[in-house]
Amino acid sequence: MPDTAFRLPVAAAIAALAALSSAHAALSLTETARLAREQAPALLAQQHALDGAQSAQRAAGTLPDPRLAVGVENYPVGGPDRYSLTRDFMTMQRIALMQDVPNRAKRAARESLAQARIGRERAMLSAAQLAVQRDATLAWLAVHYAERRVAQLAELDRENKLLQDTLDARITAGGAMPAERTMARQEALALADRRDDAERDIAKARAALRRWVGARADEPLEGEPAVPSVSPEQVRADIHRHAEVAPYAAMRGMAEAEAREVDAEQQGDWGWELAYAKRGSPYGDMVSFQFTFELPWQRGERQQPQLAAKQKEAQRVEAEREETMRRHREEIDMQIAELQALDRQHARLASSGVLLAAERVELAQASYRAGRGDLGAVLAARREAVDTRLKLIELDAQRAALRVRLTTLVAE
Numbered sequence: 239m240p241d242t243a244f245r246l247p248v249a250a251a252i253a254a255l256a257a258l259s260s261a262h263a264a265l266s267l268t269e270t271a272r273l274a275r276e277q278a279p280a281l282l283a284q285q286h287a288l289d290g291a292q293s294a295q296r297a298a299g300t301l302p303d304p305r306l307a308v309g310v311e312n313y314p315v316g317g318p319d320r321y322s323l324t325r326d327f328m329t330m331q332r333i334a335l336m337q338d339v340p341n342r343a344k345r346a347a348r349e350s351l352a353q354a355r356i357g358r359e360r361a362m363l364s365a366a367q368l369a370v371q372r373d374a375t376l377a378w379l380a381v382h383y384a385e386r387r388v389a390q391l392a393e394l395d396r397e398n399k400l401l402q403d404t405l406d407a408r409i410t411a412g413g414a415m416p417a418e419r420t421m422a423r424q425e426a427l428a429l430a431d432r433r434d435d436a437e438r439d440i441a442k443a444r445a446a447l448r449r450w451v452g453a454r455a456d457e458p459l460e461g462e463p464a465v466p467s468v469s470p471e472q473v474r475a476d477i478h479r480h481a482e483v484a485p486y487a488a489m490r491g492m493a494e495a496e497a498r499e500v501d502a503e504q505q506g507d508w509g510w511e512l513a514y515a516k517r518g519s520p521y522g523d524m525v526s527f528q529f530t531f532e533l534p535w536q537r538g539e540r541q542q543p544q545l546a547a548k549q550k551e552a553q554r555v556e557a558e559r560e561e562t563m564r565r566h567r568e569e570i571d572m573q574i575a576e577l578q579a580l581d582r583q584h585a586r587l588a589s590s591g592v593l594l595a596a597e598r599v600e601l602a603q604a605s606y607r608a609g610r611g612d613l614g615a616v617l618a619a620r621r622e623a624v625d626t627r628l629k630l631i632e633l634d635a636q637r638a639a640l641r642v643r644l645t646t647l648v649a650e
Contacts, residue, residue, distance in 0.1 A: 263454075263458075264458050264460030265451065265455070265457045265460060267375065267378050267379075267464070269454075270374050270378045270451055273452075274373075274451060275370060278366075278370045278450065280366055280369075280370065287359045288360055288363050291352070291356045294355070295349075295352040295353060295356055298348045298351065298353075299345045299346070301339060301340070302340070306334070306335055307334040307335075307336060307513075308332070309332055310329070310330070310332065311329070311330045311332050312326065312328040312330060313329055323518070325518060326518075327517065327520070327521045329518065330517050331515065331516045332513055334512065335513075337511075338508075338509040339508050346498075347495050347499035348495075348499060350491070350495040350498065351492055351496060351499065354488050354492040354495055355492055357487070357491065360488075361484040361485040361487075361488055361649070364481060364649035365484065367649065368646050370450070371646060372642060372643065372646040374447075375642050375646075376639055376643075377449070378447060378463075379463055379638050379642070380443035380635070381440065381444055383631055383634065383635035384436065384440040385440060386634075387436045387439070387628055387632075388437060388440060391628075392433070393624075395433065397620060398425060398429065399426075421617065422617070465638045465641045465642065466641055467641070468644045470574045473570055473574065473644050473647065474567070474570060474574075477567050477570065478563065479648045480566050480648065481647060482562060482566065483559060484649060486555060486562065489555045489559075490552055490559070493551045494552050496551070500548050501545050503534060503540075503544070504534050504541045504542075505534070507532045508529060508531045508532065509530045510527070510529050511528050511529075513527075514526075566647075573644055576636075576640060577637060577640045580637045583633055584630065584637060587626065587633065591629075591630075592623075595622055598622060599616070599620055599623050602615045603616055603619075
């Protein structure tokens with residue numbers, strides 16, 4: 239009984255500490271990227287593809303499996319020795335071991351093909367890791383800026399409630415019209431709609447974040463986003479190292495290795511065979527050994543057309559690489575232009591727009607308190623001030639997303 243009485247408070251304390259720890263758990267941007275890399279099924283699938291290519295590489299240059307042949311030669315089915323394995327001197331029970339040997343150039347081409355396939359899968363894994371990190375970061379940023387919008391609307395809601403609390407007294411004292419109470423209530427309804435929209439955006443952003451971090455997407459976010467700086471010149475200079483361009487070098491290597499393998503078909507393969515033949519007891523046993531050689535005498539109809547097809551495949555890969563680079567160069571130029579425009583807009587809004595909106599609110603409130611203005615002007619000024627701050631948040635969100643995209647193009 240004393241032990242039980244001791245364990246109960248300890249268990250309760252542990253549960254309380256666990257609850258307190260979970261209540262204070264927070265999700266940082268760095269932790270989000272780490273969890274996404276560890277949990278993303280796409281990365282696991284691509285890692286399996288790489289592991290498979292590495293396993294296949296070990297067998298690429300090996301010889302084909304040997305063949306074993308067992309049978310009977312010259313088995314008599316007529317005459318006095320029919321159906322006998324031992325009476326006729328030509329009848330032999332034969333066992334043979336055969337080995338085909340592809341020529342050295344073909345084996346080297348197969349090894350190159352396997353190595354190039356590993357390079358492609360490794361490049362695709364790096365690109366997938368980069369994409370997962372980028373998308374998880376963007377999901378975290380979406381939640382962060384959606385919550386900032388809600389906080390901004392909540393501040394406006396508090397200001398409007400304070401205003402409504404003073405309206406009744408002003409109406410009683412003759413300093414405000416009864417219609418202003420209705421106007422304030424209409425403003426509250428419109429604000430509630432905007433707040434619902436903002437809450438919906440948070441829920442959608444959390445759902446996107448949950449794809450990458452699971453249940454931890456419901457935790458509060460920790461810290462401010464450390465958005466990297468962007469050098470347009472460096473981004474443009476690194477276009478050839480773009481994560482989606484990197485696999486093309488290995489893909490071209492695969493096409494060239496396949497072409498070399500087809501070209502090696504023109505040399506022909508060879509093989510050998512070792513056989514042991516057992517005859518009847520009156521006769522001696524025999525051993526045979528022979529070589530076999532392929533004779534590629536239809537090169538113009540068989541090997542050369544296949545070689546031309548493989549060479550065209552290599553040219554197709556190179557053309558696709560050039561098209562991909564041009565497309566990404568266009569996207570990068572457009573994103574840089576967009577980012578530069580957003581930076582200028584943000585600078586103007588942060589330096590002048592917010593101050594002007596706040597000044598308008600102060601002037602409208604002063605006029606209203608002095609009896610020279612109406613409540614509508616105050617509410618409109620406050621809406622404008624909040625819209626200005628919301629636009630500033632939206633500009634921050636767009637700039638952060640663009641910076642993340644422009645700095646996650648090259649996979650190390």
